[in-house]
Amino acid sequence: MMRNYNDVHPFIPRDLDLHPPSYAPGYKTSVLRSPRLSLVSFTNSLTEATGPVFGHDLLGPNDHDLTVNYAEPGESAIGERIIVHGYVTDAHGKGVPGALLEVWQANSGGRYRHIRDGYLAPLDPNFGGCGRVITDENGYYWYRTVRPGAYPWPNRANDWRPAHIHFSVFGSGFAQRLISQLYFEGDPMIGLCPIVGTLPDPEAADLLTARLDMDNTIPFDARAYRFDIVLRGRRSTPFENKLEGN
Template identity: 65%
Template sequence: MSAIILPGADGSLYQRDMAWHPPAHTPGYKSTTFRAPRHSMLSLGPTKSELSGPTFGHETLGALDNDLIRNFSQDGTEAIGQRLVVYGQVLDENARAVPNTLVEFWQANAGGRYRHKKEGYLAALDPNFGGFGRAITDENGFYSFRTVKPGAYPWPNGGNDWRPAHIHFSVFGHAFAQRLITQMYFEGDPMIWQCPIVGTVPDKAGIEQLIARLDRHNTTPMDALAYRFDIVLRGRRSTMFENRLEGN
C-alpha cells in the first residue's frame, strides 16, 4: 500500500517538547525565582491566531543591518575584536528550510561589555560597536552576519559566575507559536559547561544544539573565521493519506 504525505495538511504544529526546553524555575539561575510561573502552562493546540504570524520582506533591511563590525561605527572605524562570520540555516522539525524569516541577534563586545545603561562591568566600551543586528533568511533558510567574537563576562548570580562567550538570537518562523529566543555558544569553550544559564537546558544533547561549529571552509582568508549555527523551529504536522491524491 502506498502513501503520500501532504505537508501541513491539517496546518497544525507538533506539540512543543517542554522536557527539551528549560523548565520555568531553575534555582541555579536565580533570576527565575520570582519570574517563573508556578502554574503549569495550559497545553492547547494552536488556533488560527497562533498558526499565523508576521512576515518580513527583504526590503525592510538596510545594507549594514547584518554587519555588526560596521553598523554602529561613528567615523568609519571598524569594531575591535576577532572578526567572525556567523551563519546558519533555519529549519523546522521536518528538516525543511524556513525561508524569508527574520533573525535578530545581540551580544557583548570583544571585552565582554554590553552597550547598556544598566551594565556595570568594568571592561571598556568600544565606541564603534553597538552589538546588535538582523537578517532575513534566503530561499534556502540561510542567514549570515559579520561580527566580532564576544568576550566572556562575570555576572551577579553565584559568587563568581561567568557567562561563556555567547550571542543572543530571536527567530520568528511563519507562525506566532514558532517564536523562539535562544543563545549561541562557541565550539570548544570550556566555560559552556560551567554556566548556570546553559545548565537550565535539561539534556546535554540540547546544549550541544546551542554550540556553533567552527567552519574552516567558510573562513574569509586573512579576514574572518566562520562559525555555523543552525536553528530548528517547531514544524508543521504532516498528514499521511493512504492512496489519496486529491488536494496535492
C-alpha cells in the first residue's frame, strides 16, 4: 500500500516524567550514563517518519519459536517450555495489526548468548535467545520459548535480575520503536530488583507482569503466560523509551 507523504506527521516525543529517571543511584550504571546537560530535541526527518516498513516475508518459519530457531535438527532448547501471548492494543483496546514484536532473553540458566556475559551458568547450544513475530489483523501475537533464569549482575554486592524477557515493538517507522521487558507472575525477585525500583509509579511493575494463563496451556508441552501490550492511555505499558504515547 502506498502512503501519502502529505499525511505524515511527526512522532510525539516521550514524557520523561512517566518512566524511570536517567539518574538513579540505586542502579549504579545510570550514574555514569545519565546526561549532565539539558536534552535537545530534533524534529523527525521524512525518512524516520515513513520507513522502514516491515512485512511478513521478513520472518522465517521458526522466528516465533525460540525453542527450535537456533537448535540443531531434532533438538530443542533446554528449560521450562512456555507460551507468551497477548494483544498489542491502543488506548481504546483496539488491536494494532502488523506490529513487529522482537524478543530477546537469557537461557533457562540465566545466561545470555553474548561474548561479554561472564556468568558461570552454562550456555545452551540449542538456544539463541532471540525471536520475532508480527501481530495479526486483530493485534494478536504469540511465541514459544523457555522461561529464562534469574542471574546476578554487578550492581551491589548481591543483586539479581528476576526472570524477564526484553521486547520491542515497531510501528510504521524506524523511530516508532518502543522497548521494555516483561516479568512473570509470582516471582519474588521482582520487588528486590533495583531496576524495577526506579519505576516512579508503584503500579508500573504490575503492568509489566505476565499472568499465568492455564486456559491456553498446551497439555504436556508448555504453560502459557498472557501479556498484553498497551501503546497509549492510562493503562499503557511502561516503556524504556517512550517515543510516542501518553
